[in-house]
Amino acid sequence: MPNRFVNVRTALGALALAAGISSFGGAGLALAADAPSVSAQQIEYRQAMYTVMAGNFAPLGAMATGKAPFNAKEAQKRAERVAYISNMLSEGFPPGSNQAKGTHTHAKPEIWSNRAEFDKLMKNLQTETAALVVATRTGDEAKFKPAAAATGKACKACHDKFKQED
Ligand code: HEC
Structure with missing residues (x-):
């Protein structure tokens, strides 16, 4: 039984x-x-999405800052992945997933109490990554660099407000 x-x-x-x-x-x-609680799995799910997104953004950052040579094809591939994942992230923050036993989250509780602001910053990321895809499709490094910088700023804007350090 x-x-x-x-x-x-x-x-x-x-x-x-x-x-x-x-x-x-x-x-x-x-x-x-x-x-294992559903929330713990949701937290792990969103952290995994961020890990994959950051793994694809890192080579773009390296190209944008001159640490790696610009490669138009590679830039487009990475930008498309970052844009794709940016559209999935909101699903990782359902109500009740602000904390869970056995899992550590860096998400501030304000995400759930100030959702409109969080959603605005998420939308901002989606707008910037869509623009980044458009820029990489031109194959023009001069268009790519500012678009990559704007995406980086969109990441930081949300982390500054809604992600805690530890
Ligand atoms: C709208 C808000 C928002 C935006 C935009 C955003 N992040 Fe985050 N990010 C978060 C929050 C909140 C967490 C903490 C998630 C958790 O621990 O539950 C996080 C966590 C992370 C993590 C750690 C994942 C882990 O394994 O714990 C990485 C890496 C990361 N973000 C990278 C990025 C990158 C790169 C971008 C831009 C391309 C970005 N983020 C844009 C809010 C955001």
């Missing part, structure tokens, strides 16, 4: 994740008591 209960609980958790449901309500919270 206890085994069967665990299976049901795991299945519910998987189902909720698959459907993108962020909260079960009271019954769900009780079920999730000693299983």
Whole structure:
């Protein structure tokens, strides 16, 4: 019997994740008591998205600052990835995912209490990365550099306000 209960609980958790449901309500919270919480997985999910985005932004930063030679094809590929992920990030911050047992987050609670401002900075990133894609498609380094710098500023603007250091 206890085994069967665990299976049901795991299945519910998987189902909720698959459907993108962020909260079960009271019954769900009780079920999730000693299983990895949905919030912990949401936190890990958004951190993973940021890691992949930063991994693709780093070569762009290197090219924009002259630490790596400009390569138009490479710049376009990386810019498209950064832009793609920037459109997914909001999904990583559903209500109730501001903290979770067993996971450390650098997301400030103000994201959820000042959502309009956070969304504005997210939209700003999406606008700048879309412009970066357009710039890299020209193959023109002179157009690429300011667009990469503007994207970097969009990252920093949000980190300054909504990301804590440790
Ligand atoms: C609208 C807000 C916002 C924007 C824009 C933003 N970030 Fe972040 N970033 C965050 C927050 C909040 C966290 C902390 C997430 C957490 O720990 O739960 C974070 C975390 C990160 C992390 C750490 C991930 C980890 O493994 O813990 C990296 C790397 C990162 N961001 C890079 C970037 C880069 C590069 C850009 C721009 C291309 C960017 N971010 C734009 C808000 C933002």
